[in-house]
Amino acid sequence: MEIKSKKVADSVVETVHIVRPNHLNSAGRLFGGILMQWIDEVAGLVGKRHTHCNVITASVDNLRFLKGAxxxxxxxIIGKITYVGNTSMEVKVDTYVESLDGIRTPINRAFFTMVALDENDRPTPVPGxxxxTEWEREEWNRAKKRRxxxxxxxxEGF
Incomplete structure (x- = not known):
């Protein structure tokens, strides 16, 4: 089976949620665990779109909570592929609060390493x-450094 390269735009995922009372922690803010679930789902969908395979989360880097919601x-929540290796890929997930006038304020950023799985749940090669764009090349280079x-x-055992 030939694996063709794909464009970053081919697998972009954007989801929208409204914060409801059941999403709040005791401080009245969006519970971090809920947000982590939402962004993990977005990263998984990006990986599935890119590979047309099931994917698993291998790691999450730099999960930064910038502001509350x-x-x-x-x-x-917007996810994009930034880098691909042999069987894994990095997905950058940015989260925003969107105001009524459409202005988006960043509240979270995370980098996920996703691994593609074959029908036997074993790692399988991913498309290139x-x-x-220059932005995509810069993201690739930054992702290589993170890798x-x-x-x-x-x-080192971390």
Whole structure:
């Protein structure tokens, strides 16, 4: 089976949620675990779109909570492929609160390493990534650096 390269735009995922009372922690903010679930789902969907396979989350890097979100806030989550290896890929997930006038304020960013699985739940090769813009090339280079850091940390037992 030939694996063709795909464009970043081919697998972009954007989801929208509204913060409801059952999503709040005791401080009245969006519970971090709920947001983590939402962004993990987005990363998984990006990986599935890119590979047309089942994928698993291998790691999450740099999960940064920049600001809180509150009841009735509209949450927009956008995931994109930034890098592909042999059987894994990095997915960048940005989260925003969107105001009524459409302005998006960043509240979270995370980088997921997703691994493609074959029908036997074993890692399988992923399509290459066609980089079309300077921004995509810059993201690829930053992702390569993050991958190198992940590999060093793995060697050190982190």
């Amino acid at each position: 509150y009841q009735k806030d509209v949450i927009v 990534l066609e980089l079309e 190198e850091i992940r590999m060093m940390r793995k060697e």
